[in-house]
Amino acid sequence: MAxxxxxxxPCTTPGCRGRAEKGRCILCRQRxxxxxxxxxxxYGGTWGERRIRYLRExxxxxxxxxxxxxxxxxxxxxxxxxDMGVHDPDADEYLRPLCKRCHDKQTAIHQPGGWHRDRTRxxx
Ligand SMILES: [Zn+2]
Ligand SMILES: [Zn+2]
Numbered sequence: 001m002a003x004x005x006x007x008x009x010p011c012t013t014p015g016c017r018g019r020a021e022k023g024r025c026i027l028c029r030q031r032x033x034x035x036x037x038x039x040x041x042x043y044g045g046t047w048g049e050r051r052i053r054y055l056r057e058x059x060x061x062x063x064x065x066x067x068x069x070x071x072x073x074x075x076x077x078x079x080x081x082x083d084m085g086v087h088d089p090d091a092d093e094y095l096r097p098l099c100k101r102c103h104d105k106q107t108a109i110h111q112p113g114g115w116h117r118d119r120t121r122x123x124x
Contacts, residue, residue, distance in 0.1 A: 050090055054097070061099035063106075068097035072106060 011018040011025035018025025024032070045053070054071045061068045073081065073089065074096040081089035098106065 047090060054092060054095060057092075058095075058097040060097060061102050062096050063102040064099060066099040066101070069100045070098050070103040071095040072098045072103055 007019045007021045007025075009020055009022065011020050011028055012023050013025070013028045016025060016028055018027055020026070023029075051071055055068055058071075059068055060066070071090075073094055076084075076094065078089050078094075081094055086094070
């Protein structure tokens with residue numbers, strides 16, 4: 001029975017001692033998938049990374065000109081963009097930089113639930 005379950009060929013990565021049916025072993029494939037952004041989504045990066053990059057390029061709140069903290073989806077919400085079938089709703093063209101204060105205010109205006117909920121809480 002020895003070795004029957006193992007793939008027959010050595011991994012093609014130089015120096016790797018893994019085995020594979022063909023080409024690279026699983027570990028090498030996973031490593032390559034992680035380190036090669038060209039195979040991933042076109043714009044790449046997590047929302048956190050993109051947010052940081054966006055704020056570096058657009059550092060000031062467009063409403064009050066203080067330092068921006070949040071890329072806000074505008075004029076359409078992220079959900080609306082997704083509903084429209086937009087390929088990358090987090091692209092710069094769908095965003096505007098806002099500071100925390102303005103973002104909270106805008107969110108309250110555009111998302112009725114949030115504002116109303118806060119008022120209810122305050123009134124108690
Ligand atoms: Zn390998
Ligand atoms: Zn602001």
